[in-house]
Amino acid sequence: MTDQVYRENKQPEKKETTDVMTKTDTSVSNQQVFNLDENGWLTFNDNITVIPLDVNLLIKGRNAKVIDLSNLRNLTSLISSDNHTIGQWAKNVEKVILPESITKIDAGAFENCGNLTEVIMSDNVTEIGDKAFGWCRKLRDFKFPVSLKSIGEDAFTCCEGFTELHFPDSLESIEENAFSYCEKVKKITFGRSLERIGSNAFDGCDRIKTVKFTCSVADIDENAFGVMPPEFETIYDYAIDFDCLKVNSWGEVERYRDQDPLQLKVVDLSGSNLKELPSNAFADCGNLEKVILPKGLKEISSSAFYGCHSLKSLEIPESVEVINCGFEECGIEELTLPKRLRSLCTSGLKYIDMSQCEAIRVLSNDNFSIHEAEIVYLPPFLEKIGDYGCLSTIEYCFAPPTLKSIGGVNGVGFFCVSPKIDLSRDLNRSLLHVPTDNLEAIKAAAQKAGLRESRFQVLEMPYTFEYMYEK
Numbered sequence: 001m002t003d004q005v006y007r008e009n010k011q012p013e014k015k016e017t018t019d020v021m022t023k024t025d026t027s028v029s030n031q032q033v034f035n036l037d038e039n040g041w042l043t044f045n046d047n048i049t050v051i052p053l054d055v056n057l058l059i060k061g062r063n064a065k066v067i068d069l070s071n072l073r074n075l076t077s078l079i080s081s082d083n084h085t086i087g088q089w090a091k092n093v094e095k096v097i098l099p100e101s102i103t104k105i106d107a108g109a110f111e112n113c114g115n116l117t118e119v120i121m122s123d124n125v126t127e128i129g130d131k132a133f134g135w136c137r138k139l140r141d142f143k144f145p146v147s148l149k150s151i152g153e154d155a156f157t158c159c160e161g162f163t164e165l166h167f168p169d170s171l172e173s174i175e176e177n178a179f180s181y182c183e184k185v186k187k188i189t190f191g192r193s194l195e196r197i198g199s200n201a202f203d204g205c206d207r208i209k210t211v212k213f214t215c216s217v218a219d220i221d222e223n224a225f226g227v228m229p230p231e232f233e234t235i236y237d238y239a240i241d242f243d244c245l246k247v248n249s250w251g252e253v254e255r256y257r258d259q260d261p262l263q264l265k266v267v268d269l270s271g272s273n274l275k276e277l278p279s280n281a282f283a284d285c286g287n288l289e290k291v292i293l294p295k296g297l298k299e300i301s302s303s304a305f306y307g308c309h310s311l312k313s314l315e316i317p318e319s320v321e322v323i324n325c326g327f328e329e330c331g332i333e334e335l336t337l338p339k340r341l342r343s344l345c346t347s348g349l350k351y352i353d354m355s356q357c358e359a360i361r362v363l364s365n366d367n368f369s370i371h372e373a374e375i376v377y378l379p380p381f382l383e384k385i386g387d388y389g390c391l392s393t394i395e396y397c398f399a400p401p402t403l404k405s406i407g408g409v410n411g412v413g414f415f416c417v418s419p420k421i422d423l424s425r426d427l428n429r430s431l432l433h434v435p436t437d438n439l440e441a442i443k444a445a446a447q448k449a450g451l452r453e454s455r456f457q458v459l460e461m462p463y464t465f466e467y468m469y470e471k
Helices: 003-010 055-063 439-448 453-459
Strands: 034-036 041-044 066-068 095-097 118-120 164-166 187-189 210-212 234-236 266-268 290-292 322-324 334-336 343-347 351-353 368-377 391-398 410-416
Touching: 034 055
Parallel strands: 041 066, 066 095, 095 118, 164 187, 187 210, 210 234, 234 266, 266 290, 322 343, 334 351, 343 368, 351 368, 368 391, 391 410
Antiparallel strands: 034 041
């Protein structure tokens, strides 16, 4: 069975409702409590507290184009006196105006109102019940109230008029299938209080390109977003159940390794409270071009950006203390490290700048491992490099004047500005000890060691080593 056929079979069928019974409420049957004008505008008398469904309203309600309830200050429910919904007696309504007294949209209130395009309600509404607007296929002009806290199951399923969904900061829960098969939705923005997204809540929204989260969502059910389309491009603040990423109950990003990566281009986590970017978080996202990490991030784990060929740069937040991440098969070539860094294990970068890492005094195998780099600027107050292993296969490594002891390195070209280096260990012929900060002296030393001067063209910068490490 093809995917298209599967989707067509899977889509919820429109639930036909039976005609309302013609039971008459004798307490209101002899009163004129509503008026339907020639334009299809339906209004009610000010003093009613319950919509009185009698034979007259049952007949005339089918011709109503606009239902205006704005004057009913005492109306608290959209369910009629015979326990029927508006969707059952006014299926052809196109616009509804609700009073400020309504704080809940009852379950099924407008279900199957296929011509409904606009609903005006006050910000007093806190709850939208199950199937409240289900199968209102033309509904498009809808503003979620700023006090809204919950959206029920199937509340807006198959509302095909939506193109963007912007939820208020008050919203706490979105239940199962709430917006399933809203097929034209391209952008979703969630508020700061969201705690739960039910299963299949956005399943079948096949045109989504951008999703923005502004808080940590503790409960995201399986398949909350179904199978995301290949054109999906952007995740803001929290990457979740999009084939390759999700946020678990601890606010951490996890990877679904058994599913194909997305065509992600931008991931903006700047609004999140994420503390650790886990292993393989963005691995194999080959089209990823930009990642904005949150300010409170503490750790970047192994292979987080493996295979991100299109990612050319990455700004590390000042809060990061641990980077245990290689950048093999990644487009990033240069990396500037933050002041608080205390542990680094990386490889695959051409340029590593640790000149801002003021707290580091010793490099040892316990906390540092830097491999396969062309140029490395070591921390400005570094005093000691430990035994073999923490630095290896580095072409040019610039050390500060504070460096006094080198335990052992392997295949590293050192350019040091201090004459007090302890050379008691075998440091390999690639080590150059230059007791000056003058670039010309470095070139001369390189020529003496038989190195081609052309290899130093990249070092001709408008500053000296003293400038590089000045306080």
